[in-house]
Amino acid sequence: MxxxxxxxxxxxxxxxxxxxxxxxxxxxxxxxxxxxxxxxxxxxxxxxxxxxxxxxxxxxxxxxxxxxxxxxxxxxxxxxxxxxxxxxxxxxxxxxxxxxxxxxxxxxxxxxxxxxxxxxxxxxxxxxxxxxxxxxxxxxxxxxxxxxxxxxxxxxxxxxxxxxxxxxxxxxxxxxxxxxxxxxxxxxxxxxxxxxxxxxxxxxxxxxxxxxxxxxxxxxxxNFGVVTEMAGGTITEEHIKASLLSAVTDKLRRKLNEQSQQSQAELETLRRTQQELCEGKSRLEDIFTRLQREKAALEKNLSTLQEKEKELEAAVERLAEQDGIEADEAVVTTAPLYSQLLNAFAEEATLEDAIYYMGEALRKEVIDLDTFLKQVRTLARRQFTLRALMHKCRQKAQLAC
The missing domain is CATH 3.10.110.10 (Ubiquitin Conjugating Enzyme)
Known part of the structure; x- marks a missing residue:
């Protein structure tokens, strides 16, 4: 095998x-x-x-x-x-x-x-x-x-x-x-x-x-050309003509059957082609419909972006006309809890900067080590308190901790 x-x-x-x-x-x-x-x-x-x-x-x-x-x-x-x-x-x-x-x-x-x-x-x-x-x-x-x-x-x-x-x-x-x-x-x-x-x-x-x-x-x-006497019968010219006619008829019938089968096969091929074309037409119509929907959505998003762009340009113009902006006025919270969280975060950031600059002062020998340790201990204790406060504020506000 x-x-x-x-x-x-x-x-x-x-x-x-x-x-x-x-x-x-x-x-x-x-x-x-x-x-x-x-x-x-x-x-x-x-x-x-x-x-x-x-x-x-x-x-x-x-x-x-x-x-x-x-x-x-x-x-x-x-x-x-x-x-x-x-x-x-x-x-x-x-x-x-x-x-x-x-x-x-x-x-x-x-x-x-x-x-x-x-x-x-x-x-x-x-x-x-x-x-x-x-x-x-x-x-x-x-x-x-x-x-x-x-x-x-x-x-x-x-x-x-x-x-x-x-x-x-x-x-x-x-x-x-x-x-x-x-x-x-x-x-x-x-x-x-x-x-x-x-x-x-x-x-x-x-x-x-x-x-x-x-x-x-x-x-x-x-012999086919003459009448022959045989035990089973006699072959005549009429028999020969009938036989030839029958042979030609069979030949034509076979050719017609072959042509008919060929035509049926071609017709079946055309039918399959028609079915494939109809299926392709349906797929193209679905794609065209989806493209139209996407085009409408893109036009809507483009219109929204244009409106937002106009709003930003108007805000830039207003800001350009003002002399200066107060930081406290620029940032406004929507609730007291958020204001407390913002103030704690700002103070903690200042303490972080203060500890950094204390380290720089010690490195440059502007202050001595005892003063550095005393001040850093005080700032770190306050920083820990602020971080604990921010954690509680985030939990209460249901924000990520």
Missing amino acids: ANDEVVLKQYLSKYKHRDYTAREVISLIQIHRSLVYRLEAFVFNNGTRKDLLNLEGTIPVNYKGAFYNIPVCIWLMDTHPQNAPLCFVKPTPDMTIKTSKWVDSNGKIYLPYLHEWSPSGSTLQRLVQKMIAAFGELPPVYAKPRNQPQIPYPFDPFMPHPSGYPYPQVSPQPGYSTATPYPTTSNPLPYPNFGTPYPGPVSTNNLVGTPYPAANPYPPTT
Whole structure:
């Protein structure tokens, strides 16, 4: 397990969410041990190539009470899980794709789970479970007739495909489409109408085993240009025309479905963009409203400051007109207690200055030591009394002591 994690992180070095993708792959291969991961080049529609992680192997499908191994490959985008994986059915040379609403003629898998892929809620394990459930209803492959020559699987240039994909592009025969090969059956419909081919049992120990029917439901043909007598019926020109018409109809239907899905995805993107723009508009309106309130408060504070500035200028003018200011008149208390506290504080400050200057006089030998000690003792006793008085005044006035 530790070795797998180290190798995966080396493979996923260019992935945007390397650790998350590695954890998902390890969790998946622990459950489906037939899946093998490798780093391979993937060629997109526009011809660009990218090295992407490919999970290839078989998944067990329960069809009519028996389990069969269906070969699939899952390509993880380098933005995983932001974008859904690309999933394909990869039949062996003795198999043929059975197109259905889940799988097209190129083997590409279409599931609602892929169309509704969510980066936060979708997982690879859940995707494989959806594949198993869908293929249990409609198997995506069936066996080719044993006496029929191996025909390369059709290659659609409009579909993305991995580099080294085992089905090369083939040159069309005159008068036939490259997108859908002419079916080897006498039925005018593109697929036989005498029962759905289903796979015969295979060993679940075979990791690359693939379900296919024990009997061949498709009679082989060797010539398309003439009427051929066969044990099961006759192929005529009308059959060929009907088959070609049906093939073209299927081709157009697939293209229309792809365009419809693309349009729906673009519409969903536009809806999300509209929702984000509406949310952004609401946030901008809230910010604009808050800025207006702050602007009104600033204008009010500015007006108050201007009024206070005018009052200060008027006071400065009045003071400039006066000759002098008495200190006792400048400081006026609002209560006798405050007046007592102010007087005690002023006297204590004078005593502090007096003690300082007594020390200076002693240092300069203006007074002797005995006189200094006597005067300092008297001043200190008075200073202590004033400080005790100020403390009581502060307590009574409920001021900080």
